[in-house]
Amino acid sequence: MKIPSSIWTLLIGVVLTLLSLWYGQNHGLLPTAATDEAVLVDGLFNAMMIVSTGIFLLVEGILIYSAIKYRRRAGDNEDGPAIEGNVPLEILWTAIPAIIVLGISVYSFEVYNDIGGFDPHSVHEAPIVQESMTMPGAAIAATLSDTPPSTSPNLNQEKSDEAMQDPATAAVRNADQIPQKRNAPGVGSVAPTIGGSPERAGLPPELRVNVTGLQYAWLFTYPDTGITTGELHVPVGREVQINMTANDVIHAFWVPEFRLKQDAIPGRQSEIRFTPRLAGTYDLICAELCGPYHGAMNTKVVVEETQEAYDAWMEEQLVASSETLNQAVAVNPTDLSPDEFLTHYTKEMGIQPEIINQVHTAHHHQ
Amino acid sequence: MTQAQLEKTANNPPHIEEPEERHWRDFFGFSTDHKVIGIQYLVTSFIFYCIGGVMADLVRTELRTPEVDFVSPEIYNSLFTLHATIMIFLWIVPAGAGFANYLIPLMIGARDMAFPRLNAVAFWMIPPAGILLIASLALGDAPDAGWTSYPPLSLVTGQVGQGIWIMSVLLLGTSSILGAINFLVTILKMRVPSMGVHQMPLFCWSMLATSALVLISTPVLAGALILLGFDLLAGTTFFNPTGGGDPVVYQHMFWFYSHPAVYIMILPFFGAISEILPVHARKPIFGYKAIAYSSLAISFLGLIVWAHHMFTSGVPGWLRMFFMITTMIIAVPTGIKIFGWLATIWGGKISLNSPMIFAMGFLGTFVIGGISGVMLAAVPFDIHVHDTYFVVAHLHYVLFGGSVLGIFAAIYHWFPKMTGRMMNEFWGKVHAVLTIVGLNMTFLPMHKLGLMGMNRRIAQYDPKFTSLNEICTYGSYILAISTLPFIINAVWSWWYGPKAGNNPWRGLTLEWMTTSPPEIENFEKLPVLATGPYDYGVREKEVDIQAVLNIEPGEPYPTIESGV
Ligand code: HEM
Ligand SMILES: [Cu+2]
Ligand SMILES: [Cu+2]
Numbered sequence: 001m002k003i004p005s006s007i008w009t010l011l012i013g014v015v016l017t018l019l020s021l022w023y024g025q026n027h028g029l030l031p032t033a034a035t036d037e038a039v040l041v042d043g044l045f046n047a048m049m050i051v052s053t054g055i056f057l058l059v060e061g062i063l064i065y066s067a068i069k070y071r072r073r074a075g076d077n078e079d080g081p082a083i084e085g086n087v088p089l090e091i092l093w094t095a096i097p098a099i100i101v102l103g104i105s106v107y108s109f110e111v112y113n114d115i116g117g118f119d120p121h122s123v124h125e126a127p128i129v130q131e132s133m134t135m136p137g138a139a140i141a142a143t144l145s146d147t148p149p150s151t152s153p154n155l156n157q158e159k160s161d162e163a164m165q166d167p168a169t170a171a172v173r174n175a176d177q178i179p180q181k182r183n184a185p186g187v188g189s190v191a192p193t194i195g196g197s198p199e200r201a202g203l204p205p206e207l208r209v210n211v212t213g214l215q216y217a218w219l220f221t222y223p224d225t226g227i228t229t230g231e232l233h234v235p236v237g238r239e240v241q242i243n244m245t246a247n248d249v250i251h252a253f254w255v256p257e258f259r260l261k262q263d264a265i266p267g268r269q270s271e272i273r274f275t276p277r278l279a280g281t282y283d284l285i286c287a288e289l290c291g292p293y294h295g296a297m298n299t300k301v302v303v304e305e306t307q308e309a310y311d312a313w314m315e316e317q318l319v320a321s322s323e324t325l326n327q328a329v330a331v332n333p334t335d336l337s338p339d340e341f342l343t344h345y346t347k348e349m350g351i352q353p354e355i356i357n358q359v360h361t362a363h364h365h366q
Numbered sequence: 367m368t369q370a371q372l373e374k375t376a377n378n379p380p381h382i383e384e385p386e387e388r389h390w391r392d393f394f395g396f397s398t399d400h401k402v403i404g405i406q407y408l409v410t411s412f413i414f415y416c417i418g419g420v421m422a423d424l425v426r427t428e429l430r431t432p433e434v435d436f437v438s439p440e441i442y443n444s445l446f447t448l449h450a451t452i453m454i455f456l457w458i459v460p461a462g463a464g465f466a467n468y469l470i471p472l473m474i475g476a477r478d479m480a481f482p483r484l485n486a487v488a489f490w491m492i493p494p495a496g497i498l499l500i501a502s503l504a505l506g507d508a509p510d511a512g513w514t515s516y517p518p519l520s521l522v523t524g525q526v527g528q529g530i531w532i533m534s535v536l537l538l539g540t541s542s543i544l545g546a547i548n549f550l551v552t553i554l555k556m557r558v559p560s561m562g563v564h565q566m567p568l569f570c571w572s573m574l575a576t577s578a579l580v581l582i583s584t585p586v587l588a589g590a591l592i593l594l595g596f597d598l599l600a601g602t603t604f605f606n607p608t609g610g611g612d613p614v615v616y617q618h619m620f621w622f623y624s625h626p627a628v629y630i631m632i633l634p635f636f637g638a639i640s641e642i643l644p645v646h647a648r649k650p651i652f653g654y655k656a657i658a659y660s661s662l663a664i665s666f667l668g669l670i671v672w673a674h675h676m677f678t679s680g681v682p683g684w685l686r687m688f689f690m691i692t693t694m695i696i697a698v699p700t701g702i703k704i705f706g707w708l709a710t711i712w713g714g715k716i717s718l719n720s721p722m723i724f725a726m727g728f729l730g731t732f733v734i735g736g737i738s739g740v741m742l743a744a745v746p747f748d749i750h751v752h753d754t755y756f757v758v759a760h761l762h763y764v765l766f767g768g769s770v771l772g773i774f775a776a777i778y779h780w781f782p783k784m785t786g787r788m789m790n791e792f793w794g795k796v797h798a799v800l801t802i803v804g805l806n807m808t809f810l811p812m813h814k815l816g817l818m819g820m821n822r823r824i825a826q827y828d829p830k831f832t833s834l835n836e837i838c839t840y841g842s843y844i845l846a847i848s849t850l851p852f853i854i855n856a857v858w859s860w861w862y863g864p865k866a867g868n869n870p871w872r873g874l875t876l877e878w879m880t881t882s883p884p885e886i887e888n889f890e891k892l893p894v895l896a897t898g899p900y901d902y903g904v905r906e907k908e909v910d911i912q913a914v915l916n917i918e919p920g921e922p923y924p925t926i927e928s929g930v
Binding site for chain 2: 030044052056070071082083086089093098101104118256260267288294296
């Protein structure tokens with residue numbers, strides 16, 4: 001019995017679809033999703049994997065099938081049928097990719113919005129109102145006083161000034177005298193980075209940490225307690241905002257399990273917000289080429305299981321810092337040369353002093 | 367010169383006295399024959415491919431183990447910087463120009479390019495630029511800030527190496543601008559009168575699109591590099607934050623060129639594939655106009671997607687969305703091409719010879735790069751994988767799968783025309799199979815590496831990634847070995863290969879209507895089109911080569927003065 005070809009087409013279509021659906025969900029290509037944002041991003045990735053698997057199988061299938069089926073037989077010097085076009089078919093395969101990318105765009109847009117990609121200071125509404133919505137208290141006061149958007153305050157400048165108040169950041173930054181700059185050329189707004197999720201729009205983050213990237217280390221300062229560390233600790237389930245900048249060259253803050261990345265750029269402030277959902281220890285990786293030892297610029301992010309664990313850790317840090325050099329740094333960082341300052345931190349972070357020395361010679365020979 | 371003399375020279379057909387015969391030494395001098403220049407480009411760029419390939423294998427050898435144990439981290443960074451710079455600016459881009467030089471005048475029935483001397487000048491900027499770049503290694507201060515050379519990093523690494531890098535890329539950019547002007551004028555002005563734009567081979571369409579892109583975007587790169595050069599050597603602070611400059615501005619300028627650059631690299635080979643598939647599948651190209659105009663669409667859209675390289679570096683949210691959407695839209699014209707090609711081979715009479723295997727390999731691998739490209743356009747996902755091995759995998763599927771396989775397909779296809787001899791089929795197939803296997807083995811695992819958390823441009827990595835990296839490294843050795851049969855085959859066949867005859871593939875485009883290799887001025891008399899470029903299987907249009915070549919003796923060739 002000869003099965004009509006349309007049934008074959010249908011069968012192949014069904015098998016293809018099932019295969020794609022299965023693989024899109026079982027590819028095992030991503031690490032654990034440790035933040036609320038990561039779960040959303042993974043949903044998008046899986047959807048794209050489903051579509052991609054389908055297209056991949058279709059195209060490779062047609063290629064291999066043609067190579068076998070339409071292979072020229074020996075001695076056959078005829079030409080194939082002269083089919084030059086087929087308007088409905090061409091419209092169809094213009095429309096299909098168009099619909100697919102439209103779908104992916106809409107889905108990406110949704111996810112981007114849900115993870116807080118649109119800081120609400122964007123174009124639609126009066127910038128001032130919006131800006132004040134996501135700003136920490138002090139900054140709100142500053143913004144409310146001046147109205148016209150053209151002279152809207154340089155939020156980054158404020159953030160940076162704020163950050164400069166913690167001694168560790170200030171010491172590092174002053175070493176190279178890098179001025180801070182308004183982050184983005186947008187409509188009187190700050191860094192178009194990942195902000196609070198829409199439900200949390202208008203609320204300040206539950207925890208704020210300032211991060212400075214420098215060749216080849218990350219420095220974290222906790223403005224609420226004045227603690228400086230080489231490792232990031234955050235409690236599970238609370239929204240964290242990372243304010244970052246860089247001291248020397250561009251670095252990028254990346255935690256693969258968080259699915260978030262943001263460049264730390266000298267002269268600029270940027271921020272991301274996220275809510276950790278799984279306790280654990282993750283790698284924080286610098287993802288922007290920042291010199292020969294770029295590959296060594298890693299540290300740990302510890303998501304503490306409970307708020308208490310986090311508080312306990314913070315307590316420890318406070319005790320430690322009151323006993324050691326840290327205090328001296330906190331009191332008067334200018335007494336220390338940047339090298340001395342860095343050596344202390346980097347020892348704790350497991351970076352060999354030679355690297356730091358190389359960094360500094362590299363700087364000086366410029 | 368007097369005005370009259372000037373007018374006279376300007377109106378002369380672009381015709382420079384050439385000797386009656388070619389000697390081997392013509393290939394080493396300042397020749398103005400587009401065919402010589404084409405081969406000069408191709409051979410030179412292939413030599414750079416080998417050099418860039420050796421560097422890639424050194425990079426991969428370092429990455430075989432998680433520790434830094436093969437070269438120092440500084441040298442490692444120089445190696446991948448030079449690898450990328452060489453592969454892009456000294457291999458793929460010049461190879462495209464090489465084919466365009468060789469083929470365009472033949473395909474449109476002209477005797478030479480519109481500006482033969484300019485053509486030679488454009489070529490002769492390449493060897494010094496390449497030698498300069500590689501010499502920086504010998505000076506012990508090679509550039510090591512990546513091929514993107516982002517400041518401030520590029521301003522604090524070695525001054526000499528970085529300065530050399532800037533100089534060299536500026537030279538190469540200038541060369542490609544000069545080439546592009548020439549291609550545009552030649553295609554628009556010098557076609558035989560019977561060839562309207564819709565009778566033009568698709569390779570010419572793709573070179574139109576490419577050249578337009580080069581002319582618009584390369585000057586912006588030059589601008590960025592000149593400013594960077596000032597920052598580096600004269601202490602200005604355009605991009606240097608210590609003096610109030612902004613490093614992100616450099617990124618905008620850089621990517622305004624460098625995203626279009628991927629289309630500059632790949633469009634010519636889209637064109638070549640559109641020539642190769644119909645000939646070896648014995649069918650007309652499916653959807654000629656759709657494929658022709660999709661090249662223009664790609665080149666237009668290619669100009670407005672650059673910030674997709676900057677999704678993590680601080681561009682406003684709405685701008686990210688804008689660039690996400692424009693980037694996604696490029697999938698549409700690209701999809702049109704891919705489906706058009708598939709429909710071309712569907713139901714044909716496919717000869718699975720080396721050019722065809724490479725062309726089909728091109729389709730099969732490029733599509734993977736295209737799919738991962740659409741994924742990367744999705745901002746939330748790109749934020750995760752930007753600057754990781756996922757991107758390295760993507761770019762190699764596009765550039766290796768899409769450009770290098772295209773180059774090889776084109777070499778096997780046009781070799782008989784260029785040399786008058788056939789290449790060996792058996793070794794051609796060995797080459798093709800090794801390349802396609804090596805390519806997938808090297809780059810497929812990189813997708814997973816990137817997704818799992820391996821960032822790029824690092825000499826040492828987390829030991830949990832070791833086994834995948836080993837696979838990649840052994841794959842890259844297969845790639846290195848794969849070029850050997852090709853080199854031997856090409857050299858041997860050039861001298862001793864079986865004679866090809868004028869039209870071994872029974873092609874219908876004009877380049878097959880003259881001798882192989884073509885006589886010095888291509889066509890004895892002005893050729894006349896007897897068929898469309900892809901009229902395979904159209905019985906009544908059985909071609910008579912003599913008819914193409916010998917109609918209406920004495921009709922003048924078009925010049926750049928004659929109408930479009
Ligand atoms: C011969 C086979 C090739 C191998 C084994 C290879 C291998 C590699 C590897 C391992 C890297 C990553 C370096 C890193 O991120 O640490 C790389 C980067 C790169 N490769 Fe290749 N590659 C090959 C061919 C090509 C070709 C044909 C091109 C064509 C343009 C190319 C363009 C690039 C570019 C643009 C980069 C980015 C470099 C950067 O991050 O600055 N490669 N290659
Ligand atoms: Cu870094
Ligand atoms: Cu791009």
